[in-house]
Amino acid sequence: MSRAFLALLLRDLRLAARLGGGGGMAVFFFLVVIAIVPLGVGPDRPLLASLAPGMLWVALLLAALLTLDRLFQADYEDGSLDLLSTGPLPLELVAVAKALAHWIVTGLPLVVSAPLLGVLLNLPSAAALPLTLAMLIGTPALSFLGSVGAALTVGIRRGGLLASLLVLPFYIPVLIFGVGAAAAASGGFEGEAGRQAFLLLGAVTLASFAVGPLAAAAALRANLR
Template sequence: MIALLRRDLALALRSGGGFGLSLAFFLIVVMFVPFGIGPNSATLATIAPGILWIGALLACLLSLDRIFQLDYEDGSLDLLATAPLPLEGVVAMKALAHWLTTGLPLTLAAPLLGFLLNLPAGGYFWMFLSLLVGTPALSFLGTFGAAITVGLKRGGLLLSLLVLPLYIPTLIFGAQSVTLHLQQLSNATAFSVLAAISLFTFALIPFAAARALRVNLR
C-alpha cells in the first residue's frame, strides 16, 4: 500500500501537471473575485471564507480525472485489481495521494490567499483547519466520481456534474465553520459535522468506488 502511495506521489510530482496546476487555478479564481464584484474590502471580507472554500473545491475538481485515467489506459489498473491488495485499499491510497498533491497544498495556500480577500484576522486559523479537515472528503468523493467515469472517453465534464452535488454538505459545513466563528457564534456543530462527513467518506467511499471500478474493468 505504501509502495502504491509512493508511486502515485512520484508520478504526480514528476509529471508536474496536477500539483502546480490546481494551485495556480486556485490563485486565479481568488484573484478574479475582486475583479467581478469590486475591490470593496468590507464586501470581500464577508465573502472571503465562501470564496476560498469554493475556489479550493473547484481546484480540487481539475485533477480528478487523472486519478485513474492513466492507470486505466496503460493497463496497470487491471493489474492492481488482480493484485493481493484489495481494490478498496487501492482506491483509498489513490484518494490519499490525490489529497496530498491537491488538497494539502490548497489548504496551505488558503490562508495566504485569505490576505488578498481581506479575510478578517480571526478567520485564518479556522480557514486552515476547516480545509484541512474537509478537503480529504473532497478527494474521496472525487475518487468515487473518477471511478465511475473512468471508462468514458470524455468523462471530464460529466465527472464535475456527478461530483459537485456530492460536495454540497462539505462545502456548507466547511464554509460555515469559518463564517460562524467570524460572526462570534459557536462553530462547534458545523466543524464536528464536517469532520464526521470526512470520516464517513473514508469509511464508505472506497467500497462504492471499488465496486464502480470493478464494473468498469469487467
C-alpha cells in the same frame, strides 16, 4: 498487503512530483479564480471580506474537481489498473491509496495556499486560522468522494467533465459545514454553532472514508469487467 499499499502510495506521489501537473496546477487555478473575484465584484474591502470564506471554499472545490479526472484515468489508459486489480491488495484499498495520494498532492497544497490567497480577498486575520483548520478537516472528503466520480467515469471519453457534474452535489455538505465552521469560529455565530459545524464537517469526512473507497471499488469493477 501493507507493503503493496505503501508501494502504490509512494508510486503515485512520485509520479505527481515528476509530472509537476496535479497539485501545482490546482493551486495555480485556485489563485487565478480568487484573483478574478474582485475584478468581478469590485475592490470594496468590506464586501470582499464578507465574501472571502465562501469564495475560498468554492474556488477550492473547483480546483479539487479539476484534478479528479487523472485519478484513475491514467492507470486505466496504460493498462496499470488491470494489473493493480490482480495484486494482493483489494480494489477498495487501491482506491484508498490513490485517494490518499490525491489528497496529499492536491488537497494539502490547496489548504496551505488558502490563507495566503485570503490576503487577496481581505480575509479577516481572525478568520484565517479557523478557515484553514476547517479546510484541513474537510479536504480529505473531497478526494475520497471525488474518487467515486473518477471511478464511475473511468474509460469514458471526456469523463472529467462528467465526473465534475456527478461529484459536485456530493461536495455540498463539505461546502456548507466548511464555510459554517470558518464563519462560526471567527465570531460569526455563537460558540455552540461553530463547534457543531466542525463536528459535522468531521463526520462528513469520516463518512467519506467509509463510503468512498467501497463505492469507488464497486464502480471500478463495473467499468473493468
